Amino acid sequence: MMTKRTSRTVDVGGVKIGGDNPVVVQSMTNTDTRDAGKTLSQVKRLVEDGCELVRIAVPDKKSAQRLPKIISDSPVPIIADIHYSPQLALMSIEAGVAKLRLNPGNITNVKDIKNIAKEASSMSIPIRVGVNSGSLHQHILDKYGRSATGMVASAEEEIGLLEGQGFEDIVVSLKSSEVNMTIEANRTFSRKYDYPLHLGVTEAGGGRSGLIKSAIGIGTLLHEGIGDTIRVSLTEDPIEEIATAYDILRSLGLRKRGIDIVSCPTCGRTEIDIQKIGKSLEKRLGDVTESIRVALMGCSVNGIGEAGSSNLGVVGTNKGGLLYVDGNYKETVPNMDIEKMTDQVERAIRDYLNTR
């Protein structure tokens, strides 16, 4: 890993983004904001799964009017997502949101920005300049096209307007639905500014391909030390975004939460059904938030090495699974019904977590 880029720290209702703080995980509700109850219950589900900041779309006055209720009942700071309307931005500030996201593609009027900056400043509310390659302003498109250069130019323009008001409580995001464009825009920006960066690949889609675009775009930048907070955008239940975010951060050793299962792809050598045991364990141990590395290996080729460098490991042999704890062989789980083998491995993991 390269060393983390130096960035300023911005305080979002007590959650710190940037500087030496851990990368913050956020998501966005997809409920109708006018339904405060539904929205709140989604916020709470997200928080239970590890979400640290929640953004909410504020597309109309009715939505803005629901903000005070949502904010007061939410366990984490709430961010208002604003497009087109300076008035909704001002209403959200008044409602007490912890941060505003403005899209420089559709809020560009100098007087409007001035007003919003003044009010946000008086309430100590940071603003995210949220550039999206899908909604660049026409004058940017005319000059640069839909490109990384255009995205950075769009951010710079809005930052200039805010700084012109003495406002520097800024977070920036540069999201494209194209992975390469996202990486390039963030790299370019990070060489010029020290504002904290919010990372994401926008409109990544759903399923496998959405996960992969997000993992490569966000992961490549984090590996370079770029990025202070992340939001994975999936066309899925937003709960999936949180699990994915932690998987990305865990893969790079940036945040530790839950079980890291190391398991082989199985091949002609495999002695026990690792795949079934792994799938079943992942489900059964979904409640675990402590960090633990578990190796499930089909044979001894890499098995002994992996099991030996994990907290807990199982290596398939024709006699059954050799169980390793903290690098030492402990016992053999006999070859039997796969459910029973899974039971025994699960018990060993829970015992391990309870006694350490």
Next chain:
Amino acid sequence: MMTKRTSRTVDVGGVKIGGDNPVVVQSMTNTDTRDAGKTLSQVKRLVEDGCELVRIAVPDKKSAQRLPKIISDSPVPIIADIHYSPQLALMSIEAGVAKLRLNPGNITNVKDIKNIAKEASSMSIPIRVGVNSGSLHQHILDKYGRSATGMVASAEEEIGLLEGQGFEDIVVSLKSSEVNMTIEANRTFSRKYDYPLHLGVTEAGGGRSGLIKSAIGIGTLLHEGIGDTIRVSLTEDPIEEIATAYDILRSLGLRKRGIDIVSCPTCGRTEIDIQKIGKSLEKRLGDVTESIRVALMGCSVNGIGEAGSSNLGVVGTNKGGLLYVDGNYKETVPNMDIEKMTDQVERAIRDYLNTR
């Protein structure tokens, strides 16, 4: 993207790895190799989905004896995966495999390597020096520990032995179950050698976290221009490895195959059920191998921009989905039963593919 690292070209039964050739997609069977019928039918399924090279475990003599049959009936070149036994390597060469994978962690005897190199050379069969952090040789572990440095040292040692025999028909892989270690080992190696690199994160596991480790490890390296062939290792049906490999390559613009769905995560603004339409389309259009970019967007904020820069786009409004073709508005798919909307979008995509 950084420019691709310069690497030599190695010919694997007609499939070229390295140089300016496209990144080659490979996988490995997980059937019992002694069952030639089952193994062949898995090979064929993999090839149908786009696999260009298939590796097969050869753990015993009986497996080696099945190789001629498998090789003669396989539509793509077959690679033998060898551990421990020089004899099985020699039997595989004789059987006509297109490449050997040797693990320098368990085949290190100079005389053995000499014999294998001589036979492989006479048959023009390349050898992959396949280092795995889970099976480093004890003398490497003693000196370097389980580390990127140790992985590179292990590769160098085996390369030295092969080069000592005048053998340079070499591909190298440096796989760890840790993403950071995988990236570091490959970076270090690629600065010193121009042998083509086979990339993979080993024992990545299954499900979401397996996809994410693979995408970050392989994707970060490819984005840097490192990597000539990839194998995604998942604890899943190997068919999943192929789809994942193409998703990774497509995300980076390195290979184009199938549908690239750009779709928004949905939020409080969403006007049509993009998520259902997307999931259903992905299933229905699994047969498409042509490259096409389809945008499915819940509202107009980024929708017009994304739809306008895709081959085909749908933007949700309260009147229904605005359908764009090659950047131009074509018609409105009325808000109706989601199945019927999906039917209409699928028809538009198939028409597009048929007429271009």
